[in-house]
Amino acid sequence: MGLSERQKMSAGEWYCCFDPELDALRWQAREAVHAHNTMPPSQRGNLAPALSLLFADIGKGAFIEAPFHCSYGINISLGRRVYMNAGCTILDSAGVRIGDGSMLGPGVHIYCAEHHKDPKLRGAGMEIARPVTIGASVWIGGGAILVGGVTIGDGAIIGAGAVVTKDVAPGATVVGNPARPVGAR
Structure with missing residues (x-):
């Protein structure tokens, strides 16, 4: 028996996003995101409980403002x-790892x-997932x-509005679309 679409997605292979198991996982995330985005801040805390249960790992003191969305x-x-x-x-x-002490400004988007x-394969829901890793600070x-x-x-520093399509070296500052390095800090 072959791999499920979720297993293919996790393995970094082409998979079909029109899949009942993936649909159920996305629905679960929608419910958790809705809870996070609609709870009073005094009840939500750093992350709504439903959202924190989904994440693979959450370090002490991590904080997500509302609104927030994840797939x-x-x-x-x-x-x-x-x-x-x-x-x-x-x-x-795919996996998204954000290191200790990192800060994301308003409206930052990460697309795996x-x-x-x-066009025919795209219309059939074929996609591939690639991880994003963000270091510390x-x-x-x-x-x-x-x-x-x-x-x-x-x-590293990513300037407001930058579109990052390539790796960014430690300590580098990048700006623009596509993002490119600028002078030393």
């Missing part, structure tokens, strides 16, 4: 003291899925977009 939640790992400002979106069809380039400015397969090194 699965099960592939997200947050280090200690990670801060995500309002409006962040993580489409976590890449849809097939062939990274600052990601508001409105930045990180695509699947990138690694952001420790201490």
Whole structure:
């Protein structure tokens, strides 16, 4: 018997996103995200309980402002003291690891899925998932977009509105679309 679509997704192989198991996982995430986004802050705390149950790992002091959106939640790992400002979106069809002390500005988006380039296969729901790794003490400015397969090194800065399509070296600052390094800090 072959791999399930979820197993293919987890293995970084092409998979069909139109799958009952994946649909159920996305529905579970929608419910948890809704709870997080609609709970009074005094009840929600750093993360709504339903959302924190989904995540792969949550370090002490990690905090997610509302509104927030994720597609699965099960592939997200947050280090200690990670801060995500309002409006962040993580489409976590692959692993997303955010290191200790990293801060994401408002409206930061992380996209792990890449849809097939062939229109017929894309229309049939074929996609591949690539992980995103963010090191420790990274600052990601508001409105930045990180695509699947990138690694952001420790201490890096991603400028507001940058579109990150390639790895960013530790301590580097990148800006623009596509993101490119700028002078030393």
